[in-house]
Amino acid sequence: MKQILITAGGTAEKIDQVRSITNHSTGKLGSLIAEAFLAHGYQVDYLTTSTALRPVNQDGLALHFIQDTKELDETLTWLLQQKPYDAVIHSMAVSDFTPANSFSLEAFTEKINQELTKHSAPFTKEDVASLIEQTTAQETATKISSDTDYLFLVLKKTPKVIKKIKEIQPNTILVSFKLLVNVTQETLFEVAQESMAKNHGDYVLANDLTSIHVGSHTGYLIDKEGTLIGGAQTKADIAKLITDTLLDRRAD
Numbered sequence: 001m002k003q004i005l006i007t008a009g010g011t012a013e014k015i016d017q018v019r020s021i022t023n024h025s026t027g028k029l030g031s032l033i034a035e036a037f038l039a040h041g042y043q044v045d046y047l048t049t050s051t052a053l054r055p056v057n058q059d060g061l062a063l064h065f066i067q068d069t070k071e072l073d074e075t076l077t078w079l080l081q082q083k084p085y086d087a088v089i090h091s092m093a094v095s096d097f098t099p100a101n102s103f104s105l106e107a108f109t110e111k112i113n114q115e116l117t118k119h120s121a122p123f124t125k126e127d128v129a130s131l132i133e134q135t136t137a138q139e140t141a142t143k144i145s146s147d148t149d150y151l152f153l154v155l156k157k158t159p160k161v162i163k164k165i166k167e168i169q170p171n172t173i174l175v176s177f178k179l180l181v182n183v184t185q186e187t188l189f190e191v192a193q194e195s196m197a198k199n200h201g202d203y204v205l206a207n208d209l210t211s212i213h214v215g216s217h218t219g220y221l222i223d224k225e226g227t228l229i230g231g232a233q234t235k236a237d238i239a240k241l242i243t244d245t246l247l248d249r250r251a252d
Contacts, residue, residue: 002042005085006034007076007092009052013068015099015153016144025093027052032239033089034061040247045079047092069095069158076161080168087173087246088165097155101132104148166200173249174201175242181209193226203229203245205238221245
């Protein structure tokens, strides 16, 4: 059975029950890629968020919903352990940071003053990290009060979920995505290749945010040898480029 796993959309990291940090990914590109593979008779596991665009419900499509990076990690790991995939196309925009703690202006001032009485030397980054970790985070089941002029929000780095894909399924074809902002094409290609190598990917779709507009989206597909497979100017063309490349590879 021909099977593809596609991630799409953007994660949302919860601050409290009514607020979250997210990004502008709509999931449209992932949806187009899924539609293309479904048209070629593939079974598609589509991992996305409830607010992202998705393919029309049809035979061969299984939808899996997540909200944040933690849920993405858990669901992606579970799927990879359940069945072998011909390819994994990881187009989801994953948050690099997630909320760890928050302080009102008053609470932040009080905490810093308490810590200052214990230190005869300047704070080190380890001291600050310890302060954050030892302070009880506000309960995320409630709404953080807005009765403060400033809210200090502490973010911590999220794990790189993409690294798990080849660890669990070393033989799958991994297509990753790299988005930079306002860089030269040379830099874009160089950083994209470095990212692909770090994650043991087979292809990377390199794109620059400044080239993404309504109706247009420039992207370049590069393989792990550094060869430029092709370029495209719209999301539909990018989906076709990725689909055709993987179908041609499977036919060889």
